[in-house]
Amino acid sequence: MSDIEQYDYDLPRERIAQEPLATRSDARLMLVDRKAGTIDHHYVRDLPELLKADDTLVLNNTRVIPAKLVGYRAETSGQWQGLFLRADAATGVWEVLTKTRGTLRPGEAITIKDREGRPSMQLVVVSRTDDGHLLVTPRLPGRDESEWPREPADWLERYGRIPLPPYIRDGQMVDADVKNYQTVFAEHRGSVAAPTAGLHFTDKLLEYIRTGGTDIQEVTLHVGIGTFRPIAVDRLDEHTMHSEWGQIDAATAETIRARRAHGRCIAVGTTSVRVLESAAQNAEGQLEPWTGATDLFIKPPYQFKVVDALMTNFHLPRSSLLVLVSAFAGRELIMEAYQNAIENEYRFFSYGDAMLIV
Incomplete structure (x- = not known):
């Protein structure tokens, strides 16, 4: 069996959540105890009872941008869609991921349709990158x-438009996704996918958690398109990890470091883990302020330096997550x-249920 085959499983299609629950904190929460090897069942709303006063909950405050662009080629009326990846601040040129057939020539215009x-706006083709992405400039x-x-x-x-993953309604957003596919604490714009473990929190739940003495800190990681891609090689050592921009400031790093003397650092989502x-990797194991791009690929037998517990959604087979x-x-x-989650009819992936690993 190859490395990646060990991370494969069969998921009934009906277990993939297509809509979030009406109340975010009503999602189920599987409690996985590493030391005892036990699995128990709770709800996200039970977190105030599952957390301790000395714990620190770490949230990713990135904000999803409506990065999906849908339109047509102005010359041929051929349908077109793409995903905004990044922009060059100096030139104003955008880099866009697109799978549209046909040759797009420099100077050709793409008309974008609003929601x-x-x-509405247009994208004017500049060129293509070496890896096939489209370079364009926007105009009105x-x-x-x-x-x-x-x-x-x-x-x-x-x-x-909100760039929903393809397993949710084939990526077709509805108006409700503008709010639903965003955490209540989203602040810094830059992600093309939501930090999905954070979607389970409400303002009221966060208030209850703080009342119990658990501290809440925030970091930022802008989730990139690479998060959707399965690992395509047999050996994990051969996988090229995508890069994402992240940040933790000095006050946050100092608070987490100090509180770990008595309590746990609980990362909400794999993005907070990264x-x-x-x-910590950039500071020889000590948590220090940090800003930059990370392509850290966490795989066995990685030794975690900061994270003591993890709240996370259920992830795709063969994925880096x-x-x-x-x-x-x-x-x-x-x-x-x-397997337990499938048997107990948990809801999987972005709009699905979660697990807390302690």
């Missing part, structure tokens, strides 16, 4: 440049937990 289906035909949005995120907020462990969770809890226990 109501009306023609018939409008003076002084009226154009200033930042890429402003363009996208106005004309883009920030915490990347920051499932490998990370297995590195934290042990592959055998995690695969047992996943």
